[in-house]
Amino acid sequence: MAVLNIVVLNPLADRHKEVIKAAEPNVNIIVSDEKTVLEHMPECHILVTWGWAEAQHLYQAAPHLEWIHALSAGVEKLLFPEIQTADTLLTNSKGIHSIPVSEHLLAMMLAFSRGLTLSIRQQNAKTWERVPTDELHEHILAIIGLGAIGREIAKKAKALGMTVLASKQEMTTELFVDKLYLPDSDSLQEMLAQADYAVVALPLTENTKNLIGLKQFTIMKPSAYFFNIARGGIVNEADLVTALEQKLIRGAGLDVFTHEPLPESSPLWTMPNVIITPHVAALSPAYLDRAIKLFADNLTRFIQGRDMINLVDKGKGY
Ligand SMILES: NC(=O)C1=CN([C@@H]2O[C@H](COP(=O)(O)OP(=O)(O)OC[C@H]3O[C@@H](n4cnc5c(N)ncnc54)[C@H](O)[C@@H]3O)[C@@H](O)[C@H]2O)C=CC1
Numbered sequence: 001m002a003v004l005n006i007v008v009l010n011p012l013a014d015r016h017k018e019v020i021k022a023a024e025p026n027v028n029i030i031v032s033d034e035k036t037v038l039e040h041m042p043e044c045h046i047l048v049t050w051g052w053a054e055a056q057h058l059y060q061a062a063p064h065l066e067w068i069h070a071l072s073a074g075v076e077k078l079l080f081p082e083i084q085t086a087d088t089l090l091t092n093s094k095g096i097h098s099i100p101v102s103e104h105l106l107a108m109m110l111a112f113s114r115g116l117t118l119s120i121r122q123q124n125a126k127t128w129e130r131v132p133t134d135e136l137h138e139h140i141l142a143i144i145g146l147g148a149i150g151r152e153i154a155k156k157a158k159a160l161g162m163t164v165l166a167s168k169q170e171m172t173t174e175l176f177v178d179k180l181y182l183p184d185s186d187s188l189q190e191m192l193a194q195a196d197y198a199v200v201a202l203p204l205t206e207n208t209k210n211l212i213g214l215k216q217f218t219i220m221k222p223s224a225y226f227f228n229i230a231r232g233g234i235v236n237e238a239d240l241v242t243a244l245e246q247k248l249i250r251g252a253g254l255d256v257f258t259h260e261p262l263p264e265s266s267p268l269w270t271m272p273n274v275i276i277t278p279h280v281a282a283l284s285p286a287y288l289d290r291a292i293k294l295f296a297d298n299l300t301r302f303i304q305g306r307d308m309i310n311l312v313d314k315g316k317g318y
């Protein structure tokens with residue numbers, strides 16, 4: 001078999017290259033940056049990049065491209081028109097983010113419930129004053145989008161004594177969910193109306209764009225907290241600002257935004273009841289090790305002609 005050229009649009013350590021080579025020695029790994037990537041495209045068979053990176057121009061310059069692998073779970077920028085109809089395979093890295101993202105969400109939920117947001121502000125001002133505190137125990141968490149990340153969130157929330165509601169595309173038996181909902185709008189409203197904490201863990205697709213807006217915030221309890229660790233575009237950000245200003249909800253923990261970096265002009269920056277993190281929920285020192293292991297497993301499957309894992313359904317968009 002001819003050597004396969006794999007272009008990776010991200011820095012790799014030697015140990016990552018070794019993992020790929022151990023899976024398949026007969027490959028040429030080209031680690032590229034944005035500046036030089038186009039010149040590698042004419043010979044590229046497999047492109048490894050990020051799902052939020054522009055890749056249409058790379059695809060157009062790569063006549064031998066057979067497979068695009070996303071180092072992220074989200075693939076919204078990789079679903080450009082040509083790839084929709086082409087045989088080019090598209091895979092993602094869903095499954096590798098569950099641990100850091102669920103820990104990140106819990107950190108934000110606990111920061112609100114234990115009054116840490118207020119305590120940290122008081123510490124900065126050297127103020128000693130008891131802050132309101134609460135427990136997650138026996139509170140209700142709604143997970144909008146029970147995939148790899150949502151499931152790990154559910155497991156950890158149950159360990160903390162929470163009641164877990166969740167929505168997903170199809171009904172399945174779920175060990176850590178008290179009530180499962182389908183994704184229709186009435187079910188979403190029913191779930192949100194009960195939630196003390198609600199988190200968006202969905203992919204951004206045609207169906208989920210702006211899924212959460214004023215209608216959904218209006219039905220939530222004024223004491224509820226809202227979180228988005230998925231994609232900014234799933235939530236109408238102007239409506240979220242209105243909901244926070246009008247106290248339709250009590251606070252929000254946000255890792256993702258409609259425009260990233262979040263513009264300086266956004267009112268979210270200065271709201272006392274908002275936690276902003278700069279799209280880091282998935283990051284940990286283990287990220288690339290996990291992502292490359294998953295890619296290497298799939299490379300073996302690709303070469304042996306076996307079923308690949310994490311194939312993106314281009315029609316559904318995730
Ligand atoms: N903040 C960050 O750094 C990260 C963000 N993400 C985002 O989170 C998303 C989810 O990641 P995973 O859980 O790994 O993906 P996944 O593909 O395992 O889960 C997605 C789930 O959403 C469900 N779903 C799809 N449309 C729905 C709808 N309209 N209503 C209810 N459920 C619906 C599907 O049934 C599926 O179970 C990714 O697509 C990505 O955009 C993922 C990793 C890190």
Ligand SMILES: O=C(O)C(=O)COP(=O)(O)O
Pocket residue numbers: 051071072073074075097279280281282283
């Ligand atoms: O997997 C995803 O979709 C992510 O957002 C994680 O990747 P990132 O945190 O953007 O490096």
